[in-house]
Amino acid sequence: MTAPVLEIEGLNVVYDTPGGPFHAVRDVSFSLASGERFGLVGESGSGKSTTILALMRMLRSGWVESGKVRLNGRDLLAAPASAFRQLRFAEMSLVPQGAMSSLNPVLRIADQIADIYDDHGIRWRRGEQIEAMRNLLARVGLPPTVLGFYPHQLSGGMKQRVCIAMSIALRPTLILADEPTSALDVMVQKQVLATLGRVQRDLGASVLLIGHDMALMAHFVDRIGVMYQGSLVEMGSVRKIFADPQHAYTRMLIDSLPSFNRTRRRA
Amino acid sequence: MYADYVLRRFGIMLLVIFLAVSINFALPRLMPGDPIEAQLNRIMAESGGAVGDVQALVNSYRERFGLDDPLWQQYLSFWQAAFRFDFGYSLVNFPERVIDGVLAGLPWTLGLLGFATAVSFFLGTWLGGLMAWPQAHRFFRVFGSGILLLSSVPYFLIGMILLYVFAIVLRIFPAGGGIPFGVDIGLNWVTVKAIAWHGTLPALSIILAEVGAWAIGMRGMMISVLGEDYIALAEAKGLRKQRVFLWYGMRNAMLPQLTKLAMALGHIVSGAILVEVIFSYPGIGFRLYQAIQSQDYFVIQGIVLLLSVSLAVAMFILDLIYPLIDPRITAQRT
Amino acid sequence: MAIFAGRHSEVVQNRTLLAGLVVLGLIGLCALIGPLFLDPAMARVGATTPRLAPSADHWLGTDGQGRDMLTVMALALPQTLKIGLMAGLISLAVGVVLGLVAGFVGGKVDIIIRLISDVVMTIPGIAILVLVAANVREMTVELMAAIVASLSWMVATRTIRAQTLSLRERGYVHVARLSGASTFNLVFVEVLPNLLPFITASFVITVSQAMLASIALEALGLGPQNELTLGMTIYWAQFYSAIIRGMWWWVGPPILAISLIFIGLMLTSVGMDSFVNKRVRGGQ
Numbered sequence: 001m002t003a004p005v006l007e008i009e010g011l012n013v014v015y016d017t018p019g020g021p022f023h024a025v026r027d028v029s030f031s032l033a034s035g036e037r038f039g040l041v042g043e044s045g046s047g048k049s050t051t052i053l054a055l056m057r058m059l060r061s062g063w064v065e066s067g068k069v070r071l072n073g074r075d076l077l078a079a080p081a082s083a084f085r086q087l088r089f090a091e092m093s094l095v096p097q098g099a100m101s102s103l104n105p106v107l108r109i110a111d112q113i114a115d116i117y118d119d120h121g122i123r124w125r126r127g128e129q130i131e132a133m134r135n136l137l138a139r140v141g142l143p144p145t146v147l148g149f150y151p152h153q154l155s156g157g158m159k160q161r162v163c164i165a166m167s168i169a170l171r172p173t174l175i176l177a178d179e180p181t182s183a184l185d186v187m188v189q190k191q192v193l194a195t196l197g198r199v200q201r202d203l204g205a206s207v208l209l210i211g212h213d214m215a216l217m218a219h220f221v222d223r224i225g226v227m228y229q230g231s232l233v234e235m236g237s238v239r240k241i242f243a244d245p246q247h248a249y250t251r252m253l254i255d256s257l258p259s260f261n262r263t264r265r266r267a
Numbered sequence: 268m269y270a271d272y273v274l275r276r277f278g279i280m281l282l283v284i285f286l287a288v289s290i291n292f293a294l295p296r297l298m299p300g301d302p303i304e305a306q307l308n309r310i311m312a313e314s315g316g317a318v319g320d321v322q323a324l325v326n327s328y329r330e331r332f333g334l335d336d337p338l339w340q341q342y343l344s345f346w347q348a349a350f351r352f353d354f355g356y357s358l359v360n361f362p363e364r365v366i367d368g369v370l371a372g373l374p375w376t377l378g379l380l381g382f383a384t385a386v387s388f389f390l391g392t393w394l395g396g397l398m399a400w401p402q403a404h405r406f407f408r409v410f411g412s413g414i415l416l417l418s419s420v421p422y423f424l425i426g427m428i429l430l431y432v433f434a435i436v437l438r439i440f441p442a443g444g445g446i447p448f449g450v451d452i453g454l455n456w457v458t459v460k461a462i463a464w465h466g467t468l469p470a471l472s473i474i475l476a477e478v479g480a481w482a483i484g485m486r487g488m489m490i491s492v493l494g495e496d497y498i499a500l501a502e503a504k505g506l507r508k509q510r511v512f513l514w515y516g517m518r519n520a521m522l523p524q525l526t527k528l529a530m531a532l533g534h535i536v537s538g539a540i541l542v543e544v545i546f547s548y549p550g551i552g553f554r555l556y557q558a559i560q561s562q563d564y565f566v567i568q569g570i571v572l573l574l575s576v577s578l579a580v581a582m583f584i585l586d587l588i589y590p591l592i593d594p595r596i597t598a599q600r601t
Numbered sequence: 602m603a604i605f606a607g608r609h610s611e612v613v614q615n616r617t618l619l620a621g622l623v624v625l626g627l628i629g630l631c632a633l634i635g636p637l638f639l640d641p642a643m644a645r646v647g648a649t650t651p652r653l654a655p656s657a658d659h660w661l662g663t664d665g666q667g668r669d670m671l672t673v674m675a676l677a678l679p680q681t682l683k684i685g686l687m688a689g690l691i692s693l694a695v696g697v698v699l700g701l702v703a704g705f706v707g708g709k710v711d712i713i714i715r716l717i718s719d720v721v722m723t724i725p726g727i728a729i730l731v732l733v734a735a736n737v738r739e740m741t742v743e744l745m746a747a748i749v750a751s752l753s754w755m756v757a758t759r760t761i762r763a764q765t766l767s768l769r770e771r772g773y774v775h776v777a778r779l780s781g782a783s784t785f786n787l788v789f790v791e792v793l794p795n796l797l798p799f800i801t802a803s804f805v806i807t808v809s810q811a812m813l814a815s816i817a818l819e820a821l822g823l824g825p826q827n828e829l830t831l832g833m834t835i836y837w838a839q840f841y842s843a844i845i846r847g848m849w850w851w852v853g854p855p856i857l858a859i860s861l862i863f864i865g866l867m868l869t870s871v872g873m874d875s876f877v878n879k880r881v882r883g884g885q
Contacts, residue, residue: 427835
């Protein structure tokens, strides 16, 4: 077995609030193997998004109190700011939650992909960059004309595909997906998730998917971790979690999906 | 959508021009008695009759107003004259046509205003952006708050303080005028230097007062833009912070600043008039002041008319440009 | 964390409001008390030796026409405030009425009121003011206030119109209407009290605009020639080239007083703005 891509040990994240410090993530530990899809599920405020923000070092008015985070063997929390910026999207990329509003409204799609290359010191010969970007869009099922569009000219599903294309621009080893489909309607959700799965397989990257929809999650990931009030209360393969949930909150999550529940129980 | 917008702005511009001309026509006629006659008499009395060719003056005055014509005919000919930019003759410097005096002042005012507005717009926008940017140096927030207070003070008061400190006490800059006597205006280094030298304090008065106003607007916009999802994604993408600031933050927060430019024009022009007065700067504002001093009614009327019309046109043009800069609105005009 | 930011800025903003009110309060106090202790005769032309620098006899010196500057200031301050407050009240009244009518009646009336306010906003106020003032024979403080008010009612109209529109859709106004309340009742009992914070906020802005316009007109020489106001003091100082003659005590006090008034108004307005918005957000 190869070394894990991501290792998190005893992560604690605290926010400042007027009523004193608020413990948003408590003693969370898990790891992702190379090429693995791991899902973190939980209600809003359970600490799953905070975990991702802490990984990306994008917490506002919160900080990592203790814990260890290693990405490809490197200590993430100790990395200096300049090195960390270079590492974003190159080793660990993000597919954001708000697909509708995550693209800069006044820049063309081409410019918003190209600046990832520019700011990571990748120089191209004439024409090569355009070719690379066309190729990138093709992999998420978008025509090359999209490069010349502004975000408002795209549908929600197309915008999220653009975000997925961006996330693989630098061929990272880990893709963090923060409820990437929550703003989309059901049909588009499935297509977008399928696209994410396809590019992930092609790339051999690991995916950390966050969501509150147990059913959608179960179709996509290999393993699931359930978060509740900041703690990781249960973790295991999809089959194991559904067959034999240990924590009351996990049972509640599964019971709230009637159809899904029945088919699994019968199996 | 865009067509509707243009039509509405165009309609408002026409309405403003119509009102400006009509008010200019109606006001002196609505006042009890005949203010122009009264002013003529006063001028003659004050100057001991040495106003120049009084008979010619009176004739031109009669002819201009066609006082024996019916009112509607007077109104029509007033419009005709307005279209020809014919505002009549100066009462004080009789043979001089009002339009010539106004045109002589125009370049000075446009130069001063254009320069000061552009500088304060860019400085203020930049400062406001930095004040909202968490990674910016503390200095900008402290300096910004100070300059915000200045923005509430009328321009010309700042001008008076600058005049006293830099021209009277320290004697670094000239106390007034646009160019020293004896310097011929031409396209050469001496002229440029002299004009810049004389324009520094007036421009500085406008800039000091105006920077804060732009900064406060930009700061508010930038704070709300920095909370947007695309800023978070830009950071996650590992972009350099200068790029996030300029192309993701400033570029989006700036658009509403440009609409405010159109709305602020009237305020800026009003303020600049008095700055010109303080520095005896030979622009339209100073000419207006002199005309008020000498009760030169036609000059007042001409300047007021020109100001209203050109401001209405300028605001219309700015309103037109704004949607072109914002791709979200451009898309809607098909 | 959003809550934290909110609380934090609430403290800061209230401090801003407090600072603004303190500045305005002190100015108001000076305007009320000042005239009681000074002899108005000292503010007449030729009352004493002209062009004296500040001394024990004349704390703020004397101007070029032999007026005691301290007395001039004490008499001019209340007059200037009077113009500002009167103009503010007049334009506020016009603005609130137009805003209520536009918001409540809607339809063509609303379109016309909005058009007029757009047009007046586009016309450079100073140009019209200059024209009107130049045509008036005898300028008085009251006339000045009325002229200035005619061009500063739009902020109040816009604010009140927008708020009336949103109030109109609220449940209790609907209920009151369905239960057969008269329009009069509706406006004065249900709507107007809820608009009070906005009316107060527009009042501060309106007073500030009116004051700016009146001081500008006075400084141009179109103010009440026979009255003492801060703007007229500036005008006479400019007329007699006080600055170029180095008489800083002639221009310094009015500049300081006017600046303080505007800084006080701005702090109040900025502080009040967040206060009002918070109340509304909390109420919804």
